[in-house]
Amino acid sequence: MASLVEDRVASYIEEHAEEALAELERYCRFESVAAQGRQIEETAAYVLDLLRDAGFEAHIEPKPAPGHPVVLAERRGSSPRSILFYNHYDVQPEDPLELWTSPPFEPRRADGKIYARGVSDNKVHLISRLLAVRAVLAVEGELPCTVKWLVEGDEEIGSPRFAEFAEQHRDFLRSDAALSEGGYVGWDGTPQISLGVKGLLSVELRVRTAARDAHSSMATVVPNAAWRLVWALATIKAPDERILIPGWYDEVVPPTEAQKQLLLAQPSEAEQTLKSLELKEFLGGVRGYEYRERTTFAPTATINGLTSGYQGPGNKTVLPAVASAKLDFRLVPNQDPERQLARLREHLQRSGFDDIQVEVTGAEHPARTDPEEPFVELVRRTARVVYGREPYVSPNMAGTQPLYPLQQACQAPIASAGLGHPDARAHAPDENIRIADFVPATRHVAAIILGLAAMGD
Amino acid sequence: MASLVEDRVASYIEEHAEEALAELERYCRFESVAAQGRQIEETAAYVLDLLRDAGFEAHIEPKPAPGHPVVLAERRGSSPRSILFYNHYDVQPEDPLELWTSPPFEPRRADGKIYARGVSDNKVHLISRLLAVRAVLAVEGELPCTVKWLVEGDEEIGSPRFAEFAEQHRDFLRSDAALSEGGYVGWDGTPQISLGVKGLLSVELRVRTAARDAHSSMATVVPNAAWRLVWALATIKAPDERILIPGWYDEVVPPTEAQKQLLLAQPSEAEQTLKSLELKEFLGGVRGYEYRERTTFAPTATINGLTSGYQGPGNKTVLPAVASAKLDFRLVPNQDPERQLARLREHLQRSGFDDIQVEVTGAEHPARTDPEEPFVELVRRTARVVYGREPYVSPNMAGTQPLYPLQQACQAPIASAGLGHPDARAHAPDENIRIADFVPATRHVAAIILGLAAMGD
Numbered sequence: 001m002a003s004l005v006e007d008r009v010a011s012y013i014e015e016h017a018e019e020a021l022a023e024l025e026r027y028c029r030f031e032s033v034a035a036q037g038r039q040i041e042e043t044a045a046y047v048l049d050l051l052r053d054a055g056f057e058a059h060i061e062p063k064p065a066p067g068h069p070v071v072l073a074e075r076r077g078s079s080p081r082s083i084l085f086y087n088h089y090d091v092q093p094e095d096p097l098e099l100w101t102s103p104p105f106e107p108r109r110a111d112g113k114i115y116a117r118g119v120s121d122n123k124v125h126l127i128s129r130l131l132a133v134r135a136v137l138a139v140e141g142e143l144p145c146t147v148k149w150l151v152e153g154d155e156e157i158g159s160p161r162f163a164e165f166a167e168q169h170r171d172f173l174r175s176d177a178a179l180s181e182g183g184y185v186g187w188d189g190t191p192q193i194s195l196g197v198k199g200l201l202s203v204e205l206r207v208r209t210a211a212r213d214a215h216s217s218m219a220t221v222v223p224n225a226a227w228r229l230v231w232a233l234a235t236i237k238a239p240d241e242r243i244l245i246p247g248w249y250d251e252v253v254p255p256t257e258a259q260k261q262l263l264l265a266q267p268s269e270a271e272q273t274l275k276s277l278e279l280k281e282f283l284g285g286v287r288g289y290e291y292r293e294r295t296t297f298a299p300t301a302t303i304n305g306l307t308s309g310y311q312g313p314g315n316k317t318v319l320p321a322v323a324s325a326k327l328d329f330r331l332v333p334n335q336d337p338e339r340q341l342a343r344l345r346e347h348l349q350r351s352g353f354d355d356i357q358v359e360v361t362g363a364e365h366p367a368r369t370d371p372e373e374p375f376v377e378l379v380r381r382t383a384r385v386v387y388g389r390e391p392y393v394s395p396n397m398a399g400t401q402p403l404y405p406l407q408q409a410c411q412a413p414i415a416s417a418g419l420g421h422p423d424a425r426a427h428a429p430d431e432n433i434r435i436a437d438f439v440p441a442t443r444h445v446a447a448i449i450l451g452l453a454a455m456g457d
Numbered sequence: 458m459a460s461l462v463e464d465r466v467a468s469y470i471e472e473h474a475e476e477a478l479a480e481l482e483r484y485c486r487f488e489s490v491a492a493q494g495r496q497i498e499e500t501a502a503y504v505l506d507l508l509r510d511a512g513f514e515a516h517i518e519p520k521p522a523p524g525h526p527v528v529l530a531e532r533r534g535s536s537p538r539s540i541l542f543y544n545h546y547d548v549q550p551e552d553p554l555e556l557w558t559s560p561p562f563e564p565r566r567a568d569g570k571i572y573a574r575g576v577s578d579n580k581v582h583l584i585s586r587l588l589a590v591r592a593v594l595a596v597e598g599e600l601p602c603t604v605k606w607l608v609e610g611d612e613e614i615g616s617p618r619f620a621e622f623a624e625q626h627r628d629f630l631r632s633d634a635a636l637s638e639g640g641y642v643g644w645d646g647t648p649q650i651s652l653g654v655k656g657l658l659s660v661e662l663r664v665r666t667a668a669r670d671a672h673s674s675m676a677t678v679v680p681n682a683a684w685r686l687v688w689a690l691a692t693i694k695a696p697d698e699r700i701l702i703p704g705w706y707d708e709v710v711p712p713t714e715a716q717k718q719l720l721l722a723q724p725s726e727a728e729q730t731l732k733s734l735e736l737k738e739f740l741g742g743v744r745g746y747e748y749r750e751r752t753t754f755a756p757t758a759t760i761n762g763l764t765s766g767y768q769g770p771g772n773k774t775v776l777p778a779v780a781s782a783k784l785d786f787r788l789v790p791n792q793d794p795e796r797q798l799a800r801l802r803e804h805l806q807r808s809g810f811d812d813i814q815v816e817v818t819g820a821e822h823p824a825r826t827d828p829e830e831p832f833v834e835l836v837r838r839t840a841r842v843v844y845g846r847e848p849y850v851s852p853n854m855a856g857t858q859p860l861y862p863l864q865q866a867c868q869a870p871i872a873s874a875g876l877g878h879p880d881a882r883a884h885a886p887d888e889n890i891r892i893a894d895f896v897p898a899t900r901h902v903a904a905i906i907l908g909l910a911a912m913g914d
Contacts, residue, residue, distance in 0.1 A: 096670075307768045
């Protein structure tokens with residue numbers, strides 16, 4: 001029986017994939033850049049319409065400023081079980097625009113891919129899950145479990161006030177399981193399931209040394225904001241990649257044997273990543289397991305951007321009065337963003353850089369789901385059926401999502417499953433999905449919905 | 458007799474000052490930004506017309522690429538003596554545009570000033586000298602000495618290939634004396650004469666760490682161009698302002714007693730500069746003589762600009778593949794720009810930063826004129842007459858001009874005299890001149906022309 005249902009669902013998905021991809025292309029035309037507040041309302045309205053058309057009770061819920069509106073939706077199922085889908089409709093800024101092969105908000109198909117800003121991160125995942133729901137409805141006439149949806153509009157700027165929002169909507173979000181964003185298919189075609197995320201502390205460091213820029217001939221006596229920034233940054237991380245802020249690593253828990261085993265079972269993606277980025281080697285020369293261990297378990301300190309003085313063509317003998325740097329710090333269990341922020345501030349003070357202003361632009365806790373949860377087994381088993389191979393399960397991904405407050409609110413195991421791929425270029429020019437990944441990923445979601453009602457019975 | 462002539466010259470200058478300032482305003486409307494190659498030809502043509510209208514034999518002489526065309530002009534005088542005027546028609550870029558009170562290329566009069574990009578540096582000086590020549594011609598019917606003019610169009614980008622050009626035009630440039638740019642009137646109304654300049658080495662440091670930007674979750678393994686740049690810069694200068702490049706100070710000659718005496722006779726401008734830049738104190742807490750000694754004799758290393766990654770609003774979790782910094786190093790006798798460049802390159806290599814590319818964007822030698830030259834005495838004496846007070850003479854200014862190749866070519870003493878002022882905001886928003894400075898500065902030039910014929914007789 002299950003097999004017949006699954007076949008019919010698979011057929012439905014294949015027959016309606018092209019229609020869904022056209023919806024995806026329309027979705028990608030919205031320039032929903034959270035950092036710049038572009039087309040946020042319009043994109044939320046488009047998502048709302050999509051969900052309502054699929055029979056969801058849906059509405060747009062404002063988030064306290066500076067948060068963007070959230071789309072909440074629910075469609076009741078025939079069992080008491082429920083699953084929550086997390087997606088976001090916002091995207092990263094498209095710059096540097098000149099490195100895109102085609103305009104980032106005009107989806108383009110080529111080489112079996114669709115290129116567009118946000119197509120992989122995260123728009124295709126909403127469309128794929130929606131097609132899965134439609135397929136189950138078409139075949140079964142009803143959903144075997146309740147499906148809830150939370151689609152937010154500011155994930156790419158660190159989901160401001162998401163924790164507060166999730167806490168307020170705790171009753172709605174409470175579920176038996178949740179699918180987050182971020183699943184993907186590896187270089188070798190194997191699905192990758194992730195059970196957690198790193199945390200993130202995003203800051204902007206700013207320094208002003210004078211009321212205005214001066215002529216650089218004054219450099220003997222007038223302080224230079226760019227130098228102050230450079231010297232301050234150089235105290236944060238050493239050329240050997242060690243973060244120098246006192247206490248930074250104090251709460252880091254070493255990986256357990258079970259977590260290491262999950263990583264050991266994974267293939268090495270190092271070679272392909274080297275090639276894709278045209279690198280000679282990785283930091284510290286790591287390869288193989290060491291590469292995966294670092295990617296999964298190590299905290300980071302990253303300069304995202306530097307700005308000061310004259311940046312145009314040619315030169316300008318100016319002494320800049322202002323300079324700034326954007327940084328993000330990825331955090332691992334049990335690093336707490338607030339505690340790390342206090343350490344950063346104290347470090348700058350103690351190192352003589354009390355002229356450096358620290359503005360927090362994002363803060364998220366790390367989070368993990370226990371690999372022993374039955375829901376994790378459901379996600380693995382269904383993936384095995386759909387993809388015909390054992391998926392790789394990662395204790396947590398290298399990236400960040402607002403999983404911690406979601407986990408606190410839904411009180412359920414959370415796994416990722418999706419159709420990112422290693423050359424998807426999320427956050428970079430020529431972001432893309434592989435069209436061939438769309439149907440299996442969608443079938444996987446449908447199988448999870450079908451399997452959830454029976455889970456643990 | 459001399460007094461009568463000087464009175465008539467002064468009257469002419471006063472009567473024609475408004476006419477000349479209108480010419481200046483037209484001149485300032487040309488957006489002759491050398492760094493961006495804007496309106497270079499048009500501005501050179503305007504200067505050519507101005508000089509021809511004053512009876513000069515003038516023409517535009519190309520400079521080898523990437524140099525901009527030079528206006529050369531000459532009007533013979535009645536004595537064998539000759540004086541060379543150096544000016545430049547190009548200006549600094551106008552950014553940051555938002556900090557200008559009014560558009561930089563639409564000259565505006567307010568508070569007894571004219572505001573415009575390039576009005577002080579260096580357009581007013583050409584107009585003032587031209588009015589001085591016209592005044593002498595009007596009163597005397599002829600020039601008592603030959604006046605030559607060299608007006609270049611790329612001083613603000615370090616006068617590329619000027620040395621070569623000056624060498625080629627050695628016969629034309631050979632003179633008995635020269636006036637450079639850069640003279641000014643201090644906070645207290647006293648004219649400041651400078652006898653030299655610092656040299657300059659301008660470079661752009663660039664680093665690329667990968668074929669493209671990556672997602673910042675890859676920061677555990679993928680090298681970050683912004684960090685590489687920060688670490689490399691931090692090896693160039695320490696927070697105590699000491700330049701760390703081995704050998705950097707080796708050829709620096711300490712000031713002589715005579716040079717120190719010149720500085721000791723100067724007023725302190727430190728307080729006004731503190732106020733103007735809204736600083737609590739200068740680097741190292743220097744004041745008074747120490748401030749002047751550092752400004753005059755110390756070499757510098759200045760970051761002019763920093764660029765990497767995402768610089769827009771909000772944050773972006775990107776790991777930048779490219780980063781760059783513009784720097785200038787002011788050089789003092791006897792630092793040689795080529796030798797210092799070799800030291801910088803070797804230092805980066807030896808410090809493990811062979812991934813940092815060094816592009817030279819400007820190189821000029823320091824230069825000084827001996828204070829004992831009779832021409833220096835003429836400039837001092839005439840300033841005393843016009844301004845009614847003893848001018849301050851500086852062994853060299855803190856800034857740079859292509860004085861060394863000019864000195865090599867003209868084989869003559871060179872002094873500055875002009876109407877910059879300490880709040881002129883050269884190279885910064887709201888660049889300006891004080892209108893009241895225009896007539897005395899112009900009378901001073903006329904007195905130098907009149908006095909030169911008799912000099913040393």
